[in-house]
Amino acid sequence: MSKNRNLRIVGPSEAFALDLPVPSEGWEAHDARVAEGRRIDESRARARANLEAGIPDLFARRIATGEVRPELPAMRALQSAGADGGPPRAGIYVLSGPTGCGKSMAAAAWLAEFGGRAPLWDSAARLSATSRYDADARARRESATGMVLDDLGVEYADRGGNWQADLDALVDWFYGHGRPLVVTTNIPLAGRDGRNPFADRYQARIASRVAESLGWLAVSGPDLRRRGGRQ
Numbered sequence: 001m002s003k004n005r006n007l008r009i010v011g012p013s014e015a016f017a018l019d020l021p022v023p024s025e026g027w028e029a030h031d032a033r034v035a036e037g038r039r040i041d042e043s044r045a046r047a048r049a050n051l052e053a054g055i056p057d058l059f060a061r062r063i064a065t066g067e068v069r070p071e072l073p074a075m076r077a078l079q080s081a082g083a084d085g086g087p088p089r090a091g092i093y094v095l096s097g098p099t100g101c102g103k104s105m106a107a108a109a110w111l112a113e114f115g116g117r118a119p120l121w122d123s124a125a126r127l128s129a130t131s132r133y134d135a136d137a138r139a140r141r142e143s144a145t146g147m148v149l150d151d152l153g154v155e156y157a158d159r160g161g162n163w164q165a166d167l168d169a170l171v172d173w174f175y176g177h178g179r180p181l182v183v184t185t186n187i188p189l190a191g192r193d194g195r196n197p198f199a200d201r202y203q204a205r206i207a208s209r210v211a212e213s214l215g216w217l218a219v220s221g222p223d224l225r226r227r228g229g230r231q
Helices: 029-054 056-062 073-080 104-116 124-129 135-143 162-176 196-212
Strands: 005-010 015-020 090-095 117-122 148-152 181-185 216-218
Touching: 005 162, 056 073, 056 104, 073 090, 073 104, 090 104, 090 162, 090 196, 104 117, 104 148, 104 181, 117 124, 117 135, 124 162, 162 181, 162 196, 181 216
Parallel strands: 090 181, 090 216, 117 148, 148 181
Antiparallel strands: 005 015
């Protein structure tokens, strides 16, 4: 039978003890309930932090509740970019693979764990639609300690080359300041002619940064959405 717990309290001038009554469910059940409450609170705090970084709600909640599958090829690819299984080295990483193979989920999990004190998530479509004169958006990018640029290739690219210039500037910023940038894309890294379609589309400057970082990460796998699997 559970016994009362003795709690010793030290005050500024004296010490005294209190006998804590046995909870109705017993100490073991009480401790389990308290531990579960703390786990839920921590999970909610992680979810809030991920959402504040811009990680999409679906990914943020899966990460916070531990619903991440480390065996997926995209997860293993990002892990291989790090030293001894740690975070990717500072540099530019392009995670390329077919639709639904888990690239975005892997990138979100990486950002939540290794994005540093000021992680940032953005999509190429949203970033390309953001005014290059938006000082607040630029300041947030420049203060990020790690960033994911998701789904590069679906953005609107203007004929004047402004988007390419903005993308060059983003890559140069992270490269020059020694901060990791992970880019996800459906654009393949190898064509039938032996050329790199991604490098051809986004030009030699960005391709050089990625190559120097050893950041070409090609993954394959089935469409988990069609199979009803969870990324």
